[in-house]
Amino acid sequence: MLIYQRINRILKTATTYNRCRWLYCSTPHQQVSHYSHFTSSSQQVLGCRVISSWFSRAFSSGGPQPQYEEDQVDPFSLVADELSVVANRLRSMVVTEVPKLASAAEYFFKMGVEGKRFRPTVILLMATALNVQISKPASEGVVDLFSSELRMRLQSIAEITEMIHVASLLHDDVLDDADTRRGIGSLNFVMGNKISVLAGDFLLSRACITLASLKNTEVVSLIATAVEHLVTGETMQMSSSAEQRSSMDYYLQKTYYKTASLISNSCKSIALLTGQTAEVALLAYEYGKNLGLAFQLIDDVLDFTGTSSSLGKGSLSDIRHGIVTAPILYAIEEFPELQTVVDRGLDNPENMDLALEYLGKSHGIQRTRELAARHASLASAAIDSLPENDDEDVQRSRRALKELTHIVINRTK
Amino acid sequence: MRTYIYTNYVTLHQYISLYTPSIKEGYARGCISTHSLTRFIISVVESTTYVRRLIFTYFSFNFPVTSPPPPPLTPSSISIYLFFISFHLLILLFDIMSVYRLIYRVSRTATSYNRCRWLHCSTPHQQSSSQQVLGCRVISPWFFRSFHSGGPQPQYEEDPVDPFSLVADELSIVANRLRSMVVAEVPKLASAAEYFFKMGVEGKRFRPTVLLLMATALNAQISKPASEGVVDVFSTELRTRLQSIAEITEMIHVASLLHDDVLDDADTRRGIGSLNFVMGNKISVLAGDFLLSRACITLASLKNTEVVSLIATAVEHLVTGETMQMSSSAEQRSSMDYYLQKTYYKTASLISNSCKSIALLTGQTAEVAMLAYEYGKNLGLAFQLIDDVLDFTGTSSSLGKGSLSDIRHGIVTAPILYAMEEFPELRSVVDRGLDNPANVDLALEYLGKSHGIQRTRELAAKHASLASAAIDSFPENDDEDVQRSRRALIELTHRVINRTK
Numbered sequence: 001m002l003i004y005q006r007i008n009r010i011l012k013t014a015t016t017y018n019r020c021r022w023l024y025c026s027t028p029h030q031q032v033s034h035y036s037h038f039t040s041s042s043q044q045v046l047g048c049r050v051i052s053s054w055f056s057r058a059f060s061s062g063g064p065q066p067q068y069e070e071d072q073v074d075p076f077s078l079v080a081d082e083l084s085v086v087a088n089r090l091r092s093m094v095v096t097e098v099p100k101l102a103s104a105a106e107y108f109f110k111m112g113v114e115g116k117r118f119r120p121t122v123i124l125l126m127a128t129a130l131n132v133q134i135s136k137p138a139s140e141g142v143v144d145l146f147s148s149e150l151r152m153r154l155q156s157i158a159e160i161t162e163m164i165h166v167a168s169l170l171h172d173d174v175l176d177d178a179d180t181r182r183g184i185g186s187l188n189f190v191m192g193n194k195i196s197v198l199a200g201d202f203l204l205s206r207a208c209i210t211l212a213s214l215k216n217t218e219v220v221s222l223i224a225t226a227v228e229h230l231v232t233g234e235t236m237q238m239s240s241s242a243e244q245r246s247s248m249d250y251y252l253q254k255t256y257y258k259t260a261s262l263i264s265n266s267c268k269s270i271a272l273l274t275g276q277t278a279e280v281a282l283l284a285y286e287y288g289k290n291l292g293l294a295f296q297l298i299d300d301v302l303d304f305t306g307t308s309s310s311l312g313k314g315s316l317s318d319i320r321h322g323i324v325t326a327p328i329l330y331a332i333e334e335f336p337e338l339q340t341v342v343d344r345g346l347d348n349p350e351n352m353d354l355a356l357e358y359l360g361k362s363h364g365i366q367r368t369r370e371l372a373a374r375h376a377s378l379a380s381a382a383i384d385s386l387p388e389n390d391d392e393d394v395q396r397s398r399r400a401l402k403e404l405t406h407i408v409i410n411r412t413k
Numbered sequence: 414m415r416t417y418i419y420t421n422y423v424t425l426h427q428y429i430s431l432y433t434p435s436i437k438e439g440y441a442r443g444c445i446s447t448h449s450l451t452r453f454i455i456s457v458v459e460s461t462t463y464v465r466r467l468i469f470t471y472f473s474f475n476f477p478v479t480s481p482p483p484p485p486l487t488p489s490s491i492s493i494y495l496f497f498i499s500f501h502l503l504i505l506l507f508d509i510m511s512v513y514r515l516i517y518r519v520s521r522t523a524t525s526y527n528r529c530r531w532l533h534c535s536t537p538h539q540q541s542s543s544q545q546v547l548g549c550r551v552i553s554p555w556f557f558r559s560f561h562s563g564g565p566q567p568q569y570e571e572d573p574v575d576p577f578s579l580v581a582d583e584l585s586i587v588a589n590r591l592r593s594m595v596v597a598e599v600p601k602l603a604s605a606a607e608y609f610f611k612m613g614v615e616g617k618r619f620r621p622t623v624l625l626l627m628a629t630a631l632n633a634q635i636s637k638p639a640s641e642g643v644v645d646v647f648s649t650e651l652r653t654r655l656q657s658i659a660e661i662t663e664m665i666h667v668a669s670l671l672h673d674d675v676l677d678d679a680d681t682r683r684g685i686g687s688l689n690f691v692m693g694n695k696i697s698v699l700a701g702d703f704l705l706s707r708a709c710i711t712l713a714s715l716k717n718t719e720v721v722s723l724i725a726t727a728v729e730h731l732v733t734g735e736t737m738q739m740s741s742s743a744e745q746r747s748s749m750d751y752y753l754q755k756t757y758y759k760t761a762s763l764i765s766n767s768c769k770s771i772a773l774l775t776g777q778t779a780e781v782a783m784l785a786y787e788y789g790k791n792l793g794l795a796f797q798l799i800d801d802v803l804d805f806t807g808t809s810s811s812l813g814k815g816s817l818s819d820i821r822h823g824i825v826t827a828p829i830l831y832a833m834e835e836f837p838e839l840r841s842v843v844d845r846g847l848d849n850p851a852n853v854d855l856a857l858e859y860l861g862k863s864h865g866i867q868r869t870r871e872l873a874a875k876h877a878s879l880a881s882a883a884i885d886s887f888p889e890n891d892d893e894d895v896q897r898s899r900r901a902l903i904e905l906t907h908r909v910i911n912r913t914k
Contacts, residue, residue, distance in 0.1 A: 171698055175694075195740075197672055209725040227702070227706040231602070235703075
């Protein structure tokens, strides 16, 4: 029973990395015995997992945290520990001497308003999935140091990505005059536009300094390109002509720039930092790109459907701001008269109801979901094409990454 | 007679300059000099006037009552006139001689890099041309000083060099490359990004000038005729990298201007409408972000992470300085240290870090990099201090003619801080808020009574001399271009102090 509890605790809370360290960081003479012990313990782990999942399924009511079967992993809990380390470091990195700037910069890094932390999760999982160095018990001392320094560099990428993402959120809220963000008041609402713009610039410059400390100019170039894409995407959304707004290619390009570029370039940077080949880096890039596109497409669907499957329960914020998204574009293909409705402007509630009516009649939502599913499967295929690796953590991370693609498709909020 | 000729000279010179703009430009290209042409024409006219008057006097039978009798015609006066005419004729002919023109063009406008290539690529027998250059330069300043009226373009003696004309060619190359670098595929973003890089609104281009001069002043590689082929390629690539620093600095500077105009709701910038006034706040913020990211991409292409780190730190300092200005308490606003720190962050940090990057890219030692940093820092501080003074004094020396924009926005600058040290009651006036015009007038009154302006100028002069000292501490280099650039850098420190607008 004690063993069961201990193993359960390891299973549930420790990250794969910590778990391996804990298991491997022992005196050398115990290695062989530990290895055999580990295999037996892995038996027990698997066994316990089977038992515990059976029990859990029997007794749980399927609440907010779904239980996973043996070959499924919960991506978020897998990196939970590491994420908290990253979050703490982020909070210390945005400290500055001017108090007002400090409070503005750390506004969205405080506990509770960190958001879903989707991007750092992807990046940390990708780091484990690509990292071939972790299990080499022979040269353990050296590997440990190297791995932890390499690990810190990879965590830096996660921090940089999160800083750039928050900087773009701050500037976007200024541009859109938004009142709320992540459940609290947006920074421009609370502290004013000026300090928001400055805080965004400050976070960008901190990200650049951290990037420079990585001493890899290709990574700097990739992340800087991602920032430029963010700006270009936002401008594309702001200043599109009617012609462009009805074009699916323009929409996909804009979505890539706005959402997918940052994740994809960060994944590629991870691959480059771990010294992978160009093909592997490209696979990482493809994964990030398709995941980002799928995420945004489902986001557009949820804007219409909201928490229920029926049409119109969603927040409809995109369409109210005149932003034409994928479902509407597909509906326009089926009903060309919808184009005129859209061109007339969707500020008028009548026009909006008409547009929603057309959308309900068409297959717009369904086709968007299909497109998202296609991108998600492309992402999974990219993970499957990664070089073979027998290490269990690597396998687990890759399964988690594939699980992420399913979560992205099937989420309801 | 001297005054008469002087007045006529000025008029005729202006006339010639007005109607022959090509000649005025051609001055820099070594064509006919307007001054020598003027001198020649004056001398001819004066002589013919004398002769005409002579003929009129001696061959007419009616003495006009009003005209004065001509001076007696003596052999000495004839010889003086002939000497006068022939000398100016010689100068004129010499001016339009092709050799003089070529050398003049080479020495004035080509960058040191091009000049060395040209001079070293030529056959040795033309070494004497430098002699001729020096000779002409000695004679012409004497005449220039006698006849010149001190117009808009001051003539230079041998020692001081005009910093801006020294890098004019290279600056236009940099400007063209900048314009191509801020092109984006989205047309609205492209037009927003290049708004301040168009011809005519590039500003004084102060920072690129400093950086290009610093690049020449530190570049020890340029004059090695022995291994010229190798050095050429290397120098060209190195020169391009140094020019990239100038472009990056200018992009970051314009990005900060765009964001600052959004923050301050400014209407005009560089004599035209500000971007947020013309196109809106959103596109201004986006354009600023775009320029920053382009600068980061260019930085990354330099493949030197220390330089990336320096420039990124400079960007962070810009933001910190702007926030310090925005959100200072009353206590901090009256502190000279806080003000100097904020000024360093806002103005001097970018220039100093860019100069240090130039030094690092050319492979200098840490000490030389530190000297370059010190030069940039002191130059930036002096520039901002004089800027603060000019905000009060404007184009005249009296108080109150300036734009007073800083004090109206409640920004307390160095002269007020010094005045506060002398008159503590000024502090309470400032604390009460300077939106009220009565308070502003009271503050100006205190400022006039105090030595605030004077002490600020002294502080600026001190920083300028520190900057010059940094240049003098550079490692010895006999190359003429390096010497000239260093003199130009020192000249810049004088200009920064003595400017009036």
